[in-house]
C-alpha cells in the first residue's frame with residue numbers, strides 16, 4: 001500500500017457522497033474566487049471542474065504524501081532523479097539566470113550554459129545581421145531546422161507562437177523521414193541563402209540523419225562541397241558525430257545528457273527560435289520559464305499553478321476515470337501546442353511501471369489531443385458536448401491579440417472560448433430544449449421528436465488558462481507550467497517522467513525490416529500480417 005492510496009479511496013468516497021452538478025456548483029457567486037489562482041497575469045480558472053473544498057484539500061494531501069516537494073527540490077539540486085538512465089534532470093538550469101553555481105560531477109553546469117548561450121547569441125546575431133553569409137556571399141534568408149521529436153516540436157511550436165516577434169530569417173521545420181517533407185520544404189528555397197540546422201541530441205536518429213544527408217546533397221549539388229561549412233550548423237550532445245558529418249566546430253552547439261529531448265527547447269535546440277526572434281527575445285522566453293520555476297519552487301501547493309493543474313489532471317484521470325484530455329488554445333499561433341504537449345505529456349507519463357519497476361497502482365498519463373479554437377468547435381466539439389465520452393478540456397486564451405486594428409476578431413475569439421466552457425458546464429435540459437422549440441412555434445409532436453436531440457448533458461469539466469498576451473515571456477511561463485505539471489503528476493504516480501523506453505521496440509523492428517523493404521529476405525520472425533503487407537508494398541515493374 002502506497003502512502004497515497006488511502007487518500008485516493010477517500011477522494012472517491014467524497015466524490016460519491018457530495019457530488020453536485022457543475023451548474024449547481026457555479027451558482028455560488030464566490031466559486032470563481034475560491035477556485036482560481038494566478039501567477040501575475042497568468043490565471044488558472046478551475047471553477048468549472050467538480051472540485052470542492054474537501055476534494056481539493058485531499059488532493060493537496062496527496063501531493064504532500066507523494067513527496068512532490070522533495071522530488072522537485074532534488075531535480076533543482078541536480079540529483080540523478082532519472083533513475084533508469086542514471087541522469088540528472090536539469091532543463092530548469094538552462095533558464096536560471098542567478099549567479100549561484102550548480103555543480104554536477106565537479107563541473108559548474110551554469111557556467112557551461114552561459115558560455116553556450118553566448119556562443120549561440122553571437123552566431124544568431126551574425127546570421128541575422130548578414131555578418132555571416134552563405135558561400136556565395138549572400139545573406140541567409142531561410143533556415144531549415146532538421147530534427148524530430150524534442151528536436152523539432154518545441155522550436156516549431158515556439159517559432160509559430162512568436163510570429164509577431166519575427167525579425168530574422170524565415171524558419172522552416174523538417175521532421176518526417178517521408179521524402180515529401182524535405183522535398184516540399186526545400187523546393188521554394190534558394191540553397192545560396194539557406195542555412196540548415198541539424199538538431200539531434202544523439203545525432204543518430206535515422207529520420208534526422210536521412211534528411212540531413214538529403215539537405216547536404218541539395219547544398220553541394222548547387223554550391224559545391226566546400227559550401228557545406230557556410231550552410232550548416234548543428235546542435236547535439238555528440239560533437240564527434242557533428243564533425244564526422246562535416247560541420248565545423250564553430251557551428252556546432254552542444255548541450256548535455258541532463259536535458260531530456262522534450263525538455264530541450266531552452267538549450268541550443270532553440271537556435272531556430274533565436275534566429276527568428278533574436279537573442280534578446282529568446283532571453284525573455286527563458287525569463288518567463290524562470291519565473292514559473294521560481295513560482296513552482298516557492299509558492300505553497302494550494303497557490304501553486306503547476307501543482308494545481310497536476311492535481312486537476314490526477315482528479316480527472318484517477319478519480320473520475322476520464323482517459324483523455326483535450327487542449328484547445330483559442331490562439332491560432334498555439335496551433336502546434338497540442339502536438340508539443342503530446343510528446344511532453346505522453347512520452348513522459350505514458351508509463352506502466354513505477355520508478356522501482358513495479359506495476360503502477362492506478363491509471364497514469366491520459367491521452368492528450370487538441371486543435372486550436374475556434375476551428376475545433378466546427379470539428380470535434382459535437383462529441384465533447386453530446387458524445388458518450390467525457391473529455392475534460394483545457395482552454396487557453398489571451399486578453400489581447402497582436403492585431404489591435406482587428407479587435408473585432410479577438411472579441412469574437414474570446415466570446416467563443418468563454419461560450420464553450422460555459423456550454424460544456426451548463427448543458428441544456430430536455431425541458432429547456434422543448435421550451436425553445438415551442439417558442440419557435442413548432443407543433444407538440446415535433447417538439448417531442450426533436451427535443452432529445454437538442455439536449456446537452458452539461459456537467460462537462462474544463463479549465464481555462466488566461467493571460468494578457470502571447471509574448472515570449474508568457475510563452476516561457478506556459479511551457480514551464482506544463483513541464484512542471486507533468487513532473488508533479490509523475491511524482492504522484494511514482495513513475496519516471498524522464499525516460500522513453502517505449503519508443504525503442506519500433507525503432508529496432510524498423511531496422512530489421514528495412515532490408516526486406518529493399519528486396520532482401522524477410523526476417524524469419526516477421527508475422528504473417530507483416531509478410532503480407534511487405535508483399536503488397538513491394539515495388540512493381542513499371
Ligand SMILES: O=P(O)(O)OC[C@H]1O[C@H](O)[C@H](O)[C@@H](O)[C@@H]1O
Nearest residue numbers: 149150151200201202205261503
Ligand atoms: O534529438 P534526437 O536524439 O534526434 O531524438 C529525437 C527524439 O527521438 C526519440 O525517439 C525520442 O523518443 C524523443 O524523445 C527524441 O526527442
